[in-house]
Amino acid sequence: MSDLLRALAGEKTERTPVWFMRQAGRSLPEYRELRVGTRMLDACLTPDLAAEITLQPVRRHKVDAAVFFSDIVIPLRLAGVEVEIEPGRGPVFANPVRTAEDVARVTAIDPADLDGAAITEAVRITTAELGDTPLIGFAGAPFTLAAYLVEGGPSKEHMRARGMMHADPESWNLLAGWLSRVSRRFLEIQRDAGASVVQLFDSWAGSLSPDDYRAFVAPHSRAALDGIGLPSIHFGVGTGPFLADMRLDGVADAVGVDWRMPLDEAIRIVGNDVAVQGNIDPALLQAPWPVLEAHVRDVIERGRGAKGHILNLGHGVPPETDPDQLTRIVELAHGA
Numbered sequence: 001m002s003d004l005l006r007a008l009a010g011e012k013t014e015r016t017p018v019w020f021m022r023q024a025g026r027s028l029p030e031y032r033e034l035r036v037g038t039r040m041l042d043a044c045l046t047p048d049l050a051a052e053i054t055l056q057p058v059r060r061h062k063v064d065a066a067v068f069f070s071d072i073v074i075p076l077r078l079a080g081v082e083v084e085i086e087p088g089r090g091p092v093f094a095n096p097v098r099t100a101e102d103v104a105r106v107t108a109i110d111p112a113d114l115d116g117a118a119i120t121e122a123v124r125i126t127t128a129e130l131g132d133t134p135l136i137g138f139a140g141a142p143f144t145l146a147a148y149l150v151e152g153g154p155s156k157e158h159m160r161a162r163g164m165m166h167a168d169p170e171s172w173n174l175l176a177g178w179l180s181r182v183s184r185r186f187l188e189i190q191r192d193a194g195a196s197v198v199q200l201f202d203s204w205a206g207s208l209s210p211d212d213y214r215a216f217v218a219p220h221s222r223a224a225l226d227g228i229g230l231p232s233i234h235f236g237v238g239t240g241p242f243l244a245d246m247r248l249d250g251v252a253d254a255v256g257v258d259w260r261m262p263l264d265e266a267i268r269i270v271g272n273d274v275a276v277q278g279n280i281d282p283a284l285l286q287a288p289w290p291v292l293e294a295h296v297r298d299v300i301e302r303g304r305g306a307k308g309h310i311l312n313l314g315h316g317v318p319p320e321t322d323p324d325q326l327t328r329i330v331e332l333a334h335g336a
């Protein structure tokens with residue numbers, strides 16, 4: 001079994017398994033070259049291109065896992081929702097979903113009808129090339145998707161999505177329940193085509209109060225992962241105030257931790273009967289190697305008390321990162 005799967009199963013591994021969120025992307029010159037002239041979401045839906053981009057960081061850095069090159073808004077596009085990714089900005093929706101009528105209109109789409117053919121083909125090409133290296137499939141958590149869909153685009157505090165929870169809880173639960181099924185379908189397509197781990201990204205959950213997280217968000221995230229039949233990682237940013245809830249009542253096999261909390265403290269909060277993933281500070285990728293090296297060693301040390309530790313950043317690779325820094329982290333984790 002690969003070290004990543006062993007860590008997720010709670011086994012101690014000789015080498016700390018490592019991969020990076022956004023390892024496929026603008027930090028790699030070979031990615032920037034391939035992407036010239038193709039829009040982000042079109043690249044995701046071109047199977048040989050998506051497969052090649054997924055494989056690039058595995059070849060270069062020798063990471064312990066590939067993460068499927070796609071985006072959290074892809075299943076919405078496949079369901080027929082009009083969305084684009086604006087470079088330097090993020091997902092933008094032609095028709096924001098703000099009123100009860102908007103919610104009724106979008107949730108009338110049956111997630112089972114989503115056309116997954118391009119995803120299936122891309123995952124098949126990728127896993128055939130990967131051999132024993134696991135492929136991590138992923139989806140956006142309902143709240144993070146809603147943060148874009150309700151607003152119509154990126155926002156700082158996700159005021160409209162958080163407002164809907166209290167102004168019209170019925171519509172909120174209808175929308176979040178539907179997003180949960182859309183993301184679940186996306187995970188199932190990746191699973192059925194050969195992915196061996198899944199990660200749910202709730203990148204913007206840190207804008208929620210613990211009470212709102214528990215009442216309006218956790219049940220929908222749990223439904224997206226429950227019974228998926230693969231080891232799962234649940235990741236959020238700024239979720240320190242409700243980190244134990246990120247376990248989703250034992251449904252998640254690993255909890256992602258951002259850079260704000262020392263990993264040993266996070267382990268004390270979530271318990272040592274679940275694996276953790278993290279939590280190198282992405283800002284330190286800019287530091288000279290000896291400074292970054294000391295930080296990575298400290299993270300590995302603090303992770304020793306966990307049931308299993310997967311080394312990663314506290315959030316995605318910033319586009320301006322020198323990719324050699326990532327390669328050095330992998331060599332260090334593998335004890336080279």
Ligand code: CP3
Pocket residue numbers: 020021022023024025026035040067068069070071072073085086087088089090091138144201203316
């Ligand atoms: O991690 C990986 O290497 C796998 C691929 C991946 C992408 N997006 C590719 C991508 C994954 C796992 C995602 C998830 C995603 N997408 C999240 C959750 C993870 C996170 O970073 O918090 C979110 C919030 C999105 C929405 C999104 N898509 C944003 C905010 C952006 C950045 C916009 C920009 O240009 O700065 C995207 C576009 C995107 N998704 C890029 C990549 C490589 C950059 C597009 C490009 O290269 O032109």
